[in-house]
Amino acid sequence: MNRIKAVLQKCWQYEIVHAAVYSALLNMLVECFNRRSLIGLVMIFTNPVLFLYNTLIILVTMSFVLLFHRKVFVYCTVSVVWLLLAITNFVVLCSRKTPFTAMDIYLIEDAIKVIPVYLNAFQIILIVLAVAAGIAGLVWLWIKGPKQQEKIHYIRTTVKIGLLLLCCMGVTHFLLLTGTISSYFGNLANAYKQYGFAYCFTCSVVDRGISKSDEYTPEYVNSLKEDIEEIEVENSEKSPNIIFLQLESFFDPNLVKGISFSENPLPYFEQLVADYPSGYLSVPCFGAGTANTEFEVQTGMNMDDFGPGEYPYKTVLQSKVCESMAYDLKEKGYATHALHDNDGTFYDRYKVFSHLGYEDFTSIEYMDGFEETPMGWAKDNILTGEITKALDSTTGTDYVFTISVQGHGDYPSTPMEGYTPEIKVTNFPVAEQQASFEYYVNQIHEMDNFIGELIQSLSERDEETVLVLYGDHLPTFDFTDEMLTNGDKFQTQYVIWSNFDMDRQEKNIQAYQLSAYVMQRLGISEGYIMKYHQSKQELPEDEYLKNLKILEYDILYGKKEIYGGETPYEATNLKMGIDDIEITDVYNYNDTVFIEGSSFNDYSCVLINGKEYTTEKVSDRLLRVNGINVKKDDVVVVAQKGDDKVELSRTTFTVKQQSKKNAQQQ
Numbered sequence: 001m002n003r004i005k006a007v008l009q010k011c012w013q014y015e016i017v018h019a020a021v022y023s024a025l026l027n028m029l030v031e032c033f034n035r036r037s038l039i040g041l042v043m044i045f046t047n048p049v050l051f052l053y054n055t056l057i058i059l060v061t062m063s064f065v066l067l068f069h070r071k072v073f074v075y076c077t078v079s080v081v082w083l084l085l086a087i088t089n090f091v092v093l094c095s096r097k098t099p100f101t102a103m104d105i106y107l108i109e110d111a112i113k114v115i116p117v118y119l120n121a122f123q124i125i126l127i128v129l130a131v132a133a134g135i136a137g138l139v140w141l142w143i144k145g146p147k148q149q150e151k152i153h154y155i156r157t158t159v160k161i162g163l164l165l166l167c168c169m170g171v172t173h174f175l176l177l178t179g180t181i182s183s184y185f186g187n188l189a190n191a192y193k194q195y196g197f198a199y200c201f202t203c204s205v206v207d208r209g210i211s212k213s214d215e216y217t218p219e220y221v222n223s224l225k226e227d228i229e230e231i232e233v234e235n236s237e238k239s240p241n242i243i244f245l246q247l248e249s250f251f252d253p254n255l256v257k258g259i260s261f262s263e264n265p266l267p268y269f270e271q272l273v274a275d276y277p278s279g280y281l282s283v284p285c286f287g288a289g290t291a292n293t294e295f296e297v298q299t300g301m302n303m304d305d306f307g308p309g310e311y312p313y314k315t316v317l318q319s320k321v322c323e324s325m326a327y328d329l330k331e332k333g334y335a336t337h338a339l340h341d342n343d344g345t346f347y348d349r350y351k352v353f354s355h356l357g358y359e360d361f362t363s364i365e366y367m368d369g370f371e372e373t374p375m376g377w378a379k380d381n382i383l384t385g386e387i388t389k390a391l392d393s394t395t396g397t398d399y400v401f402t403i404s405v406q407g408h409g410d411y412p413s414t415p416m417e418g419y420t421p422e423i424k425v426t427n428f429p430v431a432e433q434q435a436s437f438e439y440y441v442n443q444i445h446e447m448d449n450f451i452g453e454l455i456q457s458l459s460e461r462d463e464e465t466v467l468v469l470y471g472d473h474l475p476t477f478d479f480t481d482e483m484l485t486n487g488d489k490f491q492t493q494y495v496i497w498s499n500f501d502m503d504r505q506e507k508n509i510q511a512y513q514l515s516a517y518v519m520q521r522l523g524i525s526e527g528y529i530m531k532y533h534q535s536k537q538e539l540p541e542d543e544y545l546k547n548l549k550i551l552e553y554d555i556l557y558g559k560k561e562i563y564g565g566e567t568p569y570e571a572t573n574l575k576m577g578i579d580d581i582e583i584t585d586v587y588n589y590n591d592t593v594f595i596e597g598s599s600f601n602d603y604s605c606v607l608i609n610g611k612e613y614t615t616e617k618v619s620d621r622l623l624r625v626n627g628i629n630v631k632k633d634d635v636v637v638v639a640q641k642g643d644d645k646v647e648l649s650r651t652t653f654t655v656k657q658q659s660k661k662n663a664q665q666q
Helices: 002-011 015-035 038-046 048-067 071-096 108-118 121-144 154-178 188-195 197-206 218-229 267-275 290-299 325-331 346-355 382-392 431-459 511-521 528-536 541-556 660-665
Strands: 241-247 278-282 335-340 360-362 398-403 465-471 491-498 582-589 592-598 604-608 611-613 616-619 622-626 635-641 647-654
Touching: 015 038, 015 048, 015 071, 015 188, 015 197, 038 048, 048 071, 048 154, 048 197, 071 121, 071 197, 188 197, 218 528, 218 541, 241 290, 241 382, 241 431, 267 431, 267 491, 278 511, 290 325, 290 346, 290 398, 290 511, 325 335, 325 398, 325 511, 335 346, 335 382, 346 360, 360 382, 382 398, 382 431, 431 465, 465 511, 491 511, 511 528, 528 541, 582 635, 582 647, 592 604, 592 635, 604 622
Parallel strands: 241 398, 241 465, 335 360, 335 398
Antiparallel strands: 278 491, 465 491, 582 592, 592 622, 604 611, 604 635, 616 622, 635 647
16 A cells, blocks of 8 residues: 555656646546536546546646646646636537537637627626636736746657657547547537547547548549539420528427427428428538538538538638539529628628629628517518519529528527517427427517518519528427437428429438439539539449548649639629619708718618718618718718628718708708
8 A cells, every 4th residue: 555655656746647637637527518417527437438538638738737837827727728618618508509619719700799699798797707807817827826946858848748749649540440439520419428528629620621532533533523424414494583591490390299389380381391392401500500501502512521510601611612503503694692681791601602603692781671589680571572672683583592590599598578479389398498499489480471471472473483491400409309200300391382383202301412402303403513413312322422522622622623623613793782872962961961872771881081970870862970061072981881890881972062952051
């Protein structure tokens, strides 16, 4: 016993042993937050290999303590960082059901926009105070904390840290080879529980984009190209308007087992499913991740091939164009429009859509007269008029990709004062979410009414039209596969409505196959990804997905061999809004400036000589700025800005001379 004690005392003399012990204790706390349970404390017994491996990852970061004299400060700083990540993951899991990844840091601007929806003012203040207290504590430790005086051999110590890192990389390679861990996360939430937070979060830091296949060669891609080009497609004479409508958090609540409603929440949608081509749609996300579903639908690319938790909108599409349905339909002479009744800057759509082939993008900043839900989201019925406007804006055929927002979470946990739900819900399996689910059901009931109104409007048009409806993901409730009659919380539904005859088929497909499937039904085949999906789905699944991944890599990261070495697509000059915002006159009246023009709304902001002023919208043709006058040669700008104050477009007017109205007042 004394010998063991002596050995332990001798080991404790080494700082790396301190770091290892602290890392193990820290890993226990991190896993408690990751699993939202105290089971993290006993992971060392339930899964010792993965516990030690995650501890090793934390130890690599903790080992930097060897380079500093202020060791307590470094221990606390590293611990705070890991705990902050773990707590953030805990909070994120409570609200959206998918774990926190490094990619979410890229989305911080978008997250700030929706924080008031998920947290009240008191909670936000507590978080700010906690962060401030943590920073203050670290500053105090740096100034007042203990400082060891022993000499540090920096070269020797750096080598030790490097060897530890190489050891971690070697263990990672071994565990991947043995199948103990995986680099492929089909279900991100399950992966975090199965493999541990430290490993999964680290993967999201280092694993980005699409990895290069060993089979990726010019010869292999050219063989794929020849194979695809040999396919003969029977082109249809039809060129209908094509509308894709992605419905936020939309699914049929009748799929939840044991639940009952005072009336059917989705009568229009269910009738469409019964009468038109439809099926289940496997989507890449649950509870959140709208942009990744729309990425798959538009491009035909598989999100499983990207890094865990990655959003291509925030990475590769920031700088590169990508083959897409919009580009494909432009080749057929279609005008391409995008619509979204939420901020244009969300997920950087105002940048990305030019890299996906859209000619114009109408976001909420270019819409007028919309209603809001009790939680502050725009109601989707505004989209009927916006879709009509897009169709009317050209004399030819149109492709309109539309993203709705009304069903967006968070949902109130208790009944809201002054809000009376039309539909009552009973027997929701998660009792504490009963009120939230009832609110959600009433919102998608209104979305269903919007679907009925939209179809009625499209039916009255003297143009052949196809409308594709689908949900982007299930809402943020504690669903399990067992609670759903279809048995899969990563499935929504799609339906293809048309005002001309189309054979009804039921087919379950992946989100990245949807556009190719719809185009095949219409006799349209453009672009290599679309053609590949239309012709190669009968291949064995592993070969089908392997070749798809090679095509994706070549298009986005490789040498563009499929295009002969250079992409045929160019970024569009994306126009924000369909209607032109114009200034026709600017004049003074007393101490007020009036701006006359067209297409103004509540997001219109007036700048005079570069300075922004509080703007009041009198009507869609008149804006007012109080407490100032303009004079000759002043430059007046009307800019469209969302709540984040990012300018999306501007219209400029120079005061050349006194207007008639100005002269009359003087």
